[in-house]
Amino acid sequence: MTQNQKEVRTRIAPSPTGYDLHVGSVAVALMNYAWAKKHSGKFIVRIEDTDRKRVVKGAETRILKTLKLIGLSADESPLVGGPFGPYRQSERLEIYHHYAQILIKKNFAYYCICAPERLDKIRKEQLSKKKPPRYDRHCLINQETVTKKIKTGIPYVIRLKVPSNQEIFINDLVRGRIVFKSDDLDDQILIKSDGFPTYHLAVVVDDHLMKINYVIRGEEWLSSTPKHIILYQAFSWSLPFFAHVPLLRNPDRSKLSKRNNPVWVSFYLQQGIIPEALLNYLSLMGWSHPSGKEIFSLEEYVSVFDLRDIQKTAPVFDPVKLEWMSGEYIRKLSSNQIKSMILDFFKNYQNKNLPEPLIEKTIPLIKERIKKLSDYGDYCQFFFSRPKEYELDLSDKKELLKKIFHELKSISDWKSEIISRKMTELAKSNQLNTGEIFMILRVLITGKKVSPPISESLVILGKEESLKRIEACGIS
RNA sequence: GCUCUCAUCGUCUAGUGGCCAAGGACGACAGGUUCUCAACCUGUAAAUCGCGGGUUCGAAUCCCGCUGAGAGCACCA
16 A cells, blocks of 8 residues: 555545634544644545535625634645546536446446426325335436437436445444434436536545545534445445434534524624634544543643544534633733734724724733633724713712812822822722722723723723823813 | 434533542522622532443443434525
């Protein structure tokens, strides 16, 4: 066996039929990526765009961009190319037809010209008799007349001829040995009447031609795997290893869907969830670090990941823990890193150019407080604009506001320790809790009851601006 | 309905026959610290390991049944 044949090659095959990459796809992508990298193999991205009706404009670009943003770079893809391209199924139509013809010649497939209405009818009949819906092979029996009719130009499909009375075994790396009976399988359509292949044909042909030897995919594919195995066998191709990994769930335990949760990765990136944290969190879905660690780098994940450690149970996706983890990542970053991330974030997602020197000063105040980059806005808006409304009614505190104003005005050395001390003294001399006076000052300056430490904030704002804000509340 | 899969705290999980009267993390709650909110520290509650049988000296771990949950059953992927 040559080195090349032994190389581990994995892939993800997203279809551009949603807005963006699905978080569940990232979870699967991570495992594919890790398994390939762990073995110094190749991680491939193939776009499965064979359903022309469902293709969403711009989705492919977004998916590829998102993959890049979260740091799962492909060795071969529509963007970077590779030796087994094209990596977009819509550009491989001749290939699928070629292989479909081989199946016809080998008597593993046949033409079918049944109208959708007829198929609907027999399906309904079978269902009403509580039988699984299956094609009745009407065209297989009349294959000669069918081929004649096709030559006149009427639309047709090509169906897989599922062998009868066979047992098909899947040796799944996650689930072990699973048996299916071929008689339970439908004669799956391989080539649709629009000339495009269905998933089942395309995936087998492409995985084989692209030398994919580990098929790591969601458990939703488990029940169609026997069809794929039949195809591999029909072509006399060697099987890849299969690993069907658990699906992410909604809190109600159904398959994670946009109805119950935001599922597009871009949603989380727009929130300013740290991409590394997203990967780290997702890696913990159905798997755990051998030493019990929760926070670790992608590099470390790759080194300790093992397909055999994947759990069989489908986990519930928990955005709360994801946010916690994002916060953990932020706290581990240097102030400089946070600064540039915030700058980039507001530029890319909110189209705002924030002033760098000011951002820099605020970082120490918010570093321990934010979990995602968008939180920065909630905490620090007041640095950039004066409050428009106040969360506390200060109209009956004019006398106190005056005292605060004059106390602050008298400070010549504008430092947070001095401001704090003066305010504490003021509280004492007025029989107030220090907390009360700071709260009033906080609302005065930020408009909010929750903010970064207020003395430090005053220093950043500067004495002049701070006093102006108090004046704005009707103090003279 | 049929086929397949799965089953440990609310959630993510550790656990592969004795170290488990089940450990960690998120979340919740309480306390400490504190100018608010966080962060940090301490602590509390939280799983009779879905249920019932077996195997065994011994079972969360093995076997069987039941129940529950999920996925698939398209000219969608």
